Amino acid sequence: MAFGDDYLVDTLLDMGIITDEELAEAQSTAAEQEAGVIDTLITQGVIAQQNVLQAKAASFGAEMIDLENFTIEDSVIQACPRNVVKQYNVVPVFVSEGSITVAMSDPSNLDVIDGLHHVLHKDIEIRVASEEAIQAAINQHYGSAEKDEFQKMVADVTQDALTDIQGVSMGDDDEDVDSDAPIIRLANSLVGEAFKMRASDIHLEPLERRFRVRYRIDGVLQEVKGPPKKLQGAVISRLKIQSGMDIAERRIPQDGRIQMTVAGKSIDLRVNCLPTNHGESIVMRILDKTGLKLGLGELGFLTDDQQTFERLIGLPDGILLVTGPTGSGKTTTLYSCLNYINRPDRKIITVEDPVEYVLSGINQVQTHAAVGLTFAAALRAMLRQAPNVIMLGEIRDLETASIAINASLTGHLVFSTLHTNDAPGAVSRLVDIGVKPFLVASSTRAMMAQRLVRKICKKCAAPHVYEDGPLKAIGIDPAAVTDDANFTKGEGCADCNRTGHRGRFGIFEIFVVDDEARKLIYDKVPNSVLRARALEMGMRSLRDDGARKVVAGMTTPEEVIRATVADDEEEGGH
16 A cells, blocks of 8 residues: 555544454454554455545545446546556546546555646546456556557558558548458458457448447447548458458448458358448348357256247247347247257258358258249248258248248248247237238247346356345345345456456247137237236246346346336336
8 A cells, every 4th residue: 555554544443434443453463464454454354445445535535436337528538548547547537627537546646646747737636446446447448458459450450551552542432442451451350359359240330530340249339449430441342342242332232241260260240231321331240150059058048948948849840939129039049949959860941031050960041032032932842842840030921921830730840030029929920911810829839039138247246235126127026035046246357348247148938829828819819918818827028037037146137127128018017
């Protein structure tokens, strides 16, 4: 510490954080072990690091600041350069014409305050925060050590590229710049860093004054420092060439695919290019084949739901529908199902648009509407191939739905997806597109809705006491919580980039179509009535399944609320 323990001890006593008896015991132990009194008080559990910070702040008349829940404006970040915050280990929080307020962990360090005054040419005001919170804020706003290395590489490559294309206009009329080595390295580095950070999507978005790059990590978009605006055309042209698009065509959307090796692993990227006001926007979805090897338990199923689902996908015929919005993990679930039942004695054929992953031992068909290979046409042909199991990427129209239902009624097991908010909603969706209710009732075996929620990071997970509000919102009565509950929350660490979350898993709503459900479907009851009866018959809602996983310490109430907001409207809350 920068100043003696005596100052902190006196302040802790004055603040009532420690008692004279606790101090006397700590002083005795410290003398025996030749340790500091403050360190001994912490070791004994009498005080926490937060108490030490409070004492430091009080000793120097400074205020505490909660950086985790404090929003720092971009203008404040720009007022204090990265090299300064890294050197002095501070974070700017306010700025005015003549002064700047920074958060630091040791307000007694006059060298830091004096150094900042001379470097920034402003009066320095102090707020106090923990070392961990300051480091997390630096990583968030200025980049972590790994990001620094990546940004340095991007800066070096960008400089090379700017040098190589010096004198070439990069306006809207001159975007087709030849792809040279620096641009290739820059494009590859953007993909490589995204893969390293476990991103599922890469978004390259031309804005009016800058070229924005964002990665979607665990379902949340995070912005990273992108190339300068003048390299926008060159980077986009390079990616269009790699993905097999027409670089001369900038008026219509295009789709493509890239295969590349990153860190010794072969990865596929599905690429979409969309013309916008300020250039072409590119989104690349990273297709990670490791997700296909997940067991049903790793997808997020708890034991009882897993047993139910394994029984359903083991049936000889019928339709199993997986529902949910785009990005809810439907495709990964279906592929995991196919992997689970993929055996030499079963013939499995899929029809997809596009084929996202190549699966060994499975016949996969890519639709091609331009030559007449639609979902319906492919499905008709598939039935003459005598398959046991069929997977349709999506049921989109009456023709496809009718063929799929006929296939299920003639001894085939059919997997497919629909875009509906809940599991019973798949019934009304099929009826809406023209399928007769009696066909829906007789062919469907089950409908499962799913959403993705973020996992609590295992490395920084710690017991946590949640407020009553979030628990009640997901149907947990705080007064009825037993000792078996394992409420946890991620405190934030380097492994999860200080978010407290790492990875995602599913929460599920499984509607098994039994005889009573078939009668309700045949009678054309409204979706609200069908859902209410399904819940009465034992169907567990998405939010209920999420609540079980909160109690098990797998995720947080906030994640479940975010993923299941529609439950409030459908069920009137809990």
